[in-house]
Amino acid sequence: MGLAASTEVVVAYRDGLHARPATLLAKTAAAFSSTITIENLTQGSKPVNAKSPLTVLSIGIQRHDRLRIAAEGADxxxxxxxxxxxxxxNFGEAEEAEQQEQVSNE
Structure with missing residues (x-):
């Protein structure tokens, strides 16, 4: 039985996934009741639990890597x-940079 919802995205974040974005991704995933996996298609990783920052880090996500996000469950x-x-x-960093720029221009 396959997972019911999935999409593919390319990572544009300049630093890839280090601790901060991996933790943010896992916290975001943990807010849902569905089983959620993330797979690094570029690196050929197996799907891992997206709710665990350590397993997200373990698949070595770099800039320009193609990822598959899949979920199964009510949400x-x-x-x-x-x-x-x-x-x-870019894990909210674009918004932070915009806010900083607006503050410095005032």
Whole structure:
């Protein structure tokens, strides 16, 4: 039986996934009841539990790597979409940089 919802994203974050973004990804995943996995297609990793920062770090996600996020459960579609948006937003860093720029321009 396959996972019910999935999507693929490419990591644009310049530093890849180090401790801070991996922890943020895992905390975001933990907010959902669905089983959520992440797989590094570029590195050929097996799917790992997206709710664990250590397992997320273990698949060596670098900039430009293609990832598959998959979920199965009651909130699977929302979980996949939320995590994909988090990755696409560079883990909120773009928003932080924008806010800092606005403050410095005032």
């Amino acid at each position: 699977e579609q929302e979980a996949v979409e939320t995590i994909a948006r988090l990755i696409a937003s």
